[in-house]
Amino acid sequence: MxxxxxxxxxxxxxxxxxxxxxxxxxxxxxxxxxxxxxxxxxxxxxxxxxxxxxxxxxxxxxxxxxxxxxxxxxxxxxxxxxxxxxxxxxxxxxxxxxxxxxxxxxxxxxxxxxxxxxxxxxxxxxxxxxxxxxxxxxxxxxxxxxxxxxxxxxxxxxxxxxxxxxxxxxxxxxxxxxxxxxxxxxxxxxxxxxxIQITPGVSYATDTGTATIKTGTIKLYKQVPGPSVDATSSKTATLAGKTVTIKQRGIIKSSQTIWYQIKSGSTTGWVQLTDLLNLQESH
Missing domain, CATH: 1.10.530.10 (Lysozyme)
Structure with missing residues (x-):
């Protein structure tokens, strides 16, 4: 006990x-x-x-x-x-x-x-x-x-x-x-x-919602590529046009660049705000 x-x-x-x-x-x-x-x-x-x-x-x-x-x-x-x-x-x-x-x-x-x-x-x-x-x-x-x-x-x-x-x-x-x-x-x-790989210098917040991945090939990162971290990424076109679930939001403090952790099926990763369309957040 x-x-x-x-x-x-x-x-x-x-x-x-x-x-x-x-x-x-x-x-x-x-x-x-x-x-x-x-x-x-x-x-x-x-x-x-x-x-x-x-x-x-x-x-x-x-x-x-x-x-x-x-x-x-x-x-x-x-x-x-x-x-x-x-x-x-x-x-x-x-x-x-x-x-x-x-x-x-x-x-x-x-x-x-x-x-x-x-x-x-x-x-x-x-x-x-x-x-x-x-x-x-x-x-x-x-x-x-x-x-x-x-x-x-x-x-x-x-x-x-x-x-x-x-x-x-x-x-x-x-x-x-x-x-x-x-x-x-x-x-x-x-x-x-x-x-969840945390990047120093990034402000995180729990976020929920959906978005659509833009057409073409995007970079999907394992973590937010902050100023002191060379994050691993992979190029993918398989997510193009798909609706994905939003899991978290991260903002790089030095540049105020906004990133989102997205999930689609078994695929999870971080993409920049500019890679998303029709973003609907419910926090």
Whole structure:
């Protein structure tokens, strides 16, 4: 039985026995409620971006103090991400650690999100896009590169956090709440997520709809050919004039070029917007 289920059962028995909950038991149940509340968006983001959901959930819990921090409760920022989101931000005092592991307070600007989902998706995109000076900064958090969640945690601890004990804190939460079985096994390497090759520098969005492939020969790519990726393509005329299903949309940030992942029968790939006619999107 998974630990999060055990914790709920423990709370029920304790309340039945004494008629009220002790502080520790209620605390444990609030953690379970936090995990349940963020479960769906974390699973969706980790599958879409091919990341370890257990690590994302544990980080969200640690960074937001299980959803009790002002930044998370008022601004939906669950990962302590600095900067601005769609021009919106909030300035707060934050604790940072120096090279010796000593903490000090400083003021910083943090992103303010419209929803929990936006926060989780933006963080997942950060792990995929890296930084402007290094788009592959977090590549060892990607499931195709990290053989276990611990490798992903080590990479994040090295580049994302200043706390020298960050990795152990994240891994303790993962182990205590059995997050690997709940979030990683459901998006394992046997999952369809492995067929989605993410390109750094591309903004992805789930999209649904139909379109018609233009006449002639087009190039069908395995992934969006971004500025730092020489994506494999194949020329095909078999799709000409066919109606295809839209699966995803990707926009190359540097050039604002729009691409669509299409599916026709057993054929799936990415084509540029200019290769499509009669595009009907339902998002």
């Amino acid at each position: 998974k630990l999060w289920i055990k914790l709920t059962a423990t709370l029920t028995l304790a309340l039945a026995a004494v008629g009220l909950g002790g502080g520790h038991t209620v605390h444990a149940d609030s953690h379970t409620a936090f995990i349940n509340r963020l479960s769906k968006p974390v699973l969706q983001a980790s599958k879409k971006y091919h990341l370890y959901g257990s690590v994302m959930m544990a980080q969200a819990a640690l960074e937001s103090d299980w959803g009790t921090s002002t930044l998370s409760s008022e601004d939906n920022n669950y990962f302590g991400v600095k900067g601005a989101y769609d021009g919106k931000s909030v300035t707060l005092s934050t604790a940072e650690a120096d090279g010796a592991g000593q903490f000090f307070n400083t003021m910083a600007q943090f992103k303010a999100y419209p929803s929990v989902q936006a926060s989780i998706n933006d963080y997942a995109q950060t792990l995929r896009d890296g930084t402007t000076w290094n788009p592959f900064l977090y590549e060892d958090t990607w499931r195709e590169n990290a053989t276990s969640y611990t490798e992903a945690v080590d990479t994040i601890a090295a580049h994302y956090a200043t706390d020298t004990n960050y990795a152990s804190k994240v891994e303790t939460i993962i182990a205590e709440y059995d997050l690997t079985s709940r979030f990683d096994d459901t998006t394992s390497n046997t999952d369809d997520a492995t067929t």
